[in-house]
């Protein structure tokens with residue numbers, strides 16, 4: 195069996211975790227700050243605030259921006275549910291703009307239309323889906339013209355670049371996730387990056403129960419803190435991010451070069467971007483036949499995502515979820531992700547290519 199996702203954790207992570215356990219500093223601790231410092235330095239960003247997850251990072255960013263009940267936030271219908279859930283947590287309403295058929299990211303044309311239909315929208319959350327940066331120039335231009343704050347969901351794109359600049363530094367603030375399936379992990383965990391001192395300060399207070407000084411609560415905050423144990427893992431993983439991404443990119447190139455099958459459409463990586471292949475997601479003609487074929491051959495896969503967000507049972511009764519998003523809906527019906535994780539061997543890659551090329 196070749197698994198779809200395989201974690202790579204070594205002695206380095208083990209030793210750091212044991213150190214934390216022996217120190218007794220399980221919750222707050224020096225590794226949290228060290229992880230924040232290293233992560234922001236890697237991005238050449240001014241502020242980094244660790245959180246308990248990518249979801250909570252998104253939530254506090256929106257709250258720190260002052261987004262709440264009655265506000266509208268535009269985003270993609272084709273993402274993990276957390277992107278849109280974070281908008282709902284604040285009391286705001288998500289507006290979904292369709293995706294681009296080539297990159298699967300938010301379509302600038304659809305964004306322009308959404309802004310026209312909802313001129314009062316306050317922000318747009320861009321998702322760099324599967325590790326491919328979104329079309330930031332076009333999106334930022336529309337946003338600037340319409341007073342829309344650009345926020346980035348970088349949960350799938352650690353180290354990805356747009357025009358030579360790392361994602362997470364292309365908007366007002368950005369959220370990362372360190373869930374085990376992501377390009378690097380801390381177990382559970384997240385991070386907020388921003389260059390804005392006011393947002394950074396508010397985020398830091400919000401994740402820590404609304405307090406700047408212990409037991410004095412300026413606002414109703416949350417316990418969204420990262421633990422020292424998780425930070426210890428994240429710190430070691432961050433050192434390996436460049437190597438992991440290099441391997442993911444090489445694996446993707448192997449597929450690009452060797453999967454030749456008229457029933458399969460491979461993902462695209464525009465030359466002005468560095469795609470870090472959180473997923474290698476294909477469009478296929480008969481997905482049920484392919485999944486049966488992969489099951490029979492012991493190859494793991496994932497469906498990202500089988501149902502667009504506005505069609506989810508939890509969403510479909512919202513007033514803004516009654517439209518259609520034909521490009522996203524089409525992708526949901528025919529997408530499949532094959533293993534691209536850094537632990538794949540050449541013989542596993544060769545097997546996967548053979549199996550993919552034999553499917554009709």
Ligand SMILES: *Cc1c(COP(=O)(O)O)cnc(C)c1O
Nearest residue numbers: 247248249274276277349371373
């Ligand atoms: C994983 C993910 C999140 C949420 O991150 P968690 O750490 O699991 O809360 C948000 N957005 C996207 C696009 C994701 O892939």
